[in-house]
Amino acid sequence: MNSKEEKQLKILACKSRIGAILGTYNAKSGHPGGSLSAADIFTYLYFKEMSVDPKNPDDPYRDRFVLSKGHCCPSLYATLALKGYFQWSELEKLRHVGAMLQGHPDMKGTPGIDMSSGSLGQGVSAACGMALAAKLDNNNYRVYTVLGDGECEEGQVWESAMFASHNKLDNLVIIVDQNGLQIDGPVEEVCGIEPLDKKFESFGFKVVKIDGHNFAEIENAFITAKETKGQPTAILAKTIKGKGVSFMENQVGWHGTAPNKEQFEQATSELEAELAKLEGEC
Numbered sequence: 001m002n003s004k005e006e007k008q009l010k011i012l013a014c015k016s017r018i019g020a021i022l023g024t025y026n027a028k029s030g031h032p033g034g035s036l037s038a039a040d041i042f043t044y045l046y047f048k049e050m051s052v053d054p055k056n057p058d059d060p061y062r063d064r065f066v067l068s069k070g071h072c073c074p075s076l077y078a079t080l081a082l083k084g085y086f087q088w089s090e091l092e093k094l095r096h097v098g099a100m101l102q103g104h105p106d107m108k109g110t111p112g113i114d115m116s117s118g119s120l121g122q123g124v125s126a127a128c129g130m131a132l133a134a135k136l137d138n139n140n141y142r143v144y145t146v147l148g149d150g151e152c153e154e155g156q157v158w159e160s161a162m163f164a165s166h167n168k169l170d171n172l173v174i175i176v177d178q179n180g181l182q183i184d185g186p187v188e189e190v191c192g193i194e195p196l197d198k199k200f201e202s203f204g205f206k207v208v209k210i211d212g213h214n215f216a217e218i219e220n221a222f223i224t225a226k227e228t229k230g231q232p233t234a235i236l237a238k239t240i241k242g243k244g245v246s247f248m249e250n251q252v253g254w255h256g257t258a259p260n261k262e263q264f265e266q267a268t269s270e271l272e273a274e275l276a277k278l279e280g281e282c
Contacts (some may be wrong), residue, residue, distance in 0.1 A: 014271055020036060021271065026092045026094060029103070030094065031071040031072055033181065033241040033242045033251070035073070037072075037240055038177045039243070040239075041146060045065060046065075046083050061141055065145070068124045069123070069148035070104040071118065072146075072148070073103075077094070080111070086110075115127070123147070124147055124160045127144070142173065144173045165205065166204075170230055170233075174205070174234045176196065176235070178236055181252045185252055206225070207233075210236070211238055212239035221237075
């Protein structure tokens with residue numbers, strides 16, 4: 001990845017964060033913290049990694065993405081809007097009655113959403129089914145799913161891990177957004193999951209640990225996943241909850257709290273200042 005390409009990804013990720021704040025503010029509800037921590041991952045997936053076409057969102061040969069931590073859809077929606085699946089103005093209607101963008105991903109009503117999700121642990125199971133279907137159909141599409149680290153406390157995650165390894169789903173990539181916080185507090189205090197790398201390895205996964213805000217590391221992790229044969233890959237991405245907004249970073253209270261008008265204006269101002277800086281460097 002050259003520096004220009006990396007800068008463009010940073011710009012898109014910043015815009016995705018702006019969109020997440022815009023959506024949750026207008027909804028007066030939602031989950032900004034984990035949306036902001038995962039924005040770089042969403043950006044890389046849709047603008048660099050995955051073979052998808054917003055003009056043909058149901059292409060049977062497209063790569064698939066499942067947001068297993070479905071509550072963090074605000075920045076995913078922003079990424080999809082930036083990619084061209086729907087208009088940016090839809091973000092202002094987030095969670096409104098009759099709107100396209102619901103509080104959790106809805107595959108029936110939103111272009112670009114491959115699986116409805118929200119019940120933690122279930123999204124990764126659906127991703128495993130998609131990956132197996134590709135194998136059975138001799139189709140070469142790849143399947144990606146993002147989990148929260150708190151979500152890894154769900155037993156269904158590990159049933160899915162057994163299934164993926166047993167079926168040698170090397171077309172499946174699990175990305176864990178390790179921001180260290182869940183709704184009730186620090187993950188390690190609520191129900192510790194470490195050593196997460198050893199757990200996934202023991203279930204038969206190739207494990208890659210990265211800084212989830214570093215695009216060079218994100219790229220190398222996905223290259224490794226594509227080169228890995230005969231086993232699924234788990235990318236453990238260390239991130240900052242509330243990334244990009246000073247008063248939200250590493251604050252558990254922003255897991256599921258929408259910003260008020262003053263907070264919205266401050267958050268947007270900070271992100272727009274970062275965006276202007278990035279665009280000025282191009």
